[in-house]
């Protein structure tokens with residue numbers, strides 16, 4: 462059996478790992494790398510029997526429409542969220558003049574060829590089983606049995622529970638090969654409850670000044686997590702952009718906090734038009750949750766243009782900012798810059814760590830629990846160092862392959 466790294470080898474983005482055995486080829490995820498622009502895709506395999514998608518984030522699902530006739534296997538919620546994100550991706554690509562090689566029609570065709578699976582399924586003679594990954598709503602890890610060998614691919618994973626979903630579930634089976642994400646292989650997260658307190662203190666200060674708190678957020682996962690963290694601020698919250706559509710999808714599934722999420726969503730202000738946006742800015746004393754999370758576009762940019770001079774307002778980041786994005790640049794320099802404008806931002810800016818990825822200690826705990834025979838580190842900027850640390854700590858043979866590399870077991 463062979464594993465070929467099509468993407469996410471020593472990088473974050475375009476997750477795609479090809480399992481090759483006898484006449485069977487299955488890709489574990491098939492994502493895109495959005496940064497640096499223009500987006501880049503994984504190596505495209507010639508013949509392939511199926512794609513298993515762990516979750517809707519585009520770095521795991523964004524290349525599916527390049528193979529619109531291949532069967533994709535994913536959870537029901539992942540299918541709905543993937544559709545939302547892929548259609549937006551096509552729209553953004555058109556606005557930015559990127560050639561991504563597929564259209565809205567391909568997105569629809571690819572998804573019509575996708576099979577909804579929630580737990581066990583079989584592709585040719587490979588037995589597959591989903592486990593909750595604890596990363597975002599609908600996210601799964603995959604256990605595959607190939608010729609009696611067990612492979613466990615984490616996808617993006619989190620061990621500790623979040624407000625919206627519980628932490629990951631791990632298999633009891635003996636694992637031969639663990640393919641593990643390594644996003645935070647080099648560091649731990651700040652303590653969550655302290656981080657939430659610090660976040661609310663910043664918000665209180667701004668609301669007391671009748672200012673606006675802008676929370677740029679990823680549509681899927683983070684926006685809903687923020688709504689739950691801010692459940693005591695319900696009358697101050699407005700939600701705008703794709704975060705709104707994603708929440709509408711997510712709250713209808715049976716999650717740990719869906720009842721509360723529904724209640725919150727019903728009461729908060731939903732912003733749809735330019736007029737409503739203007740009114741919110743005029744009125745003040747508002748918390749605005751909106752896309753895009755890294756300020757690449759979306760209503761977030763409109764709000765920045767309106768508040769950047771005001772010291773009584775605030776921009777609070779709660780998600781990872783990738784190098785090269787306007788969000789990262791603003792955090793580093795205090796300047797908001799995109800193709801059209803450059804603004805010296807006067808309002809205070811801060812960053813909070815509400816990550817939905819396992820931190821270094823959580824990753825170690827996952828490895829300890831699974832105690833696999835071999836480990837492959839992917840989806841990280843420091844996979845090589847992390848692999849060395851794992852070998853030293855656990856004495857388990859660990860690989861950190863680059864893209865296009867093939868490992869044989």
Ligand SMILES: [Zn+2]
Nearest residue numbers: 516518596617
């Ligand atoms: Zn993800």
Ligand SMILES: [Zn+2]
Nearest residue numbers: 518520521617
């Ligand atoms: Zn990812």
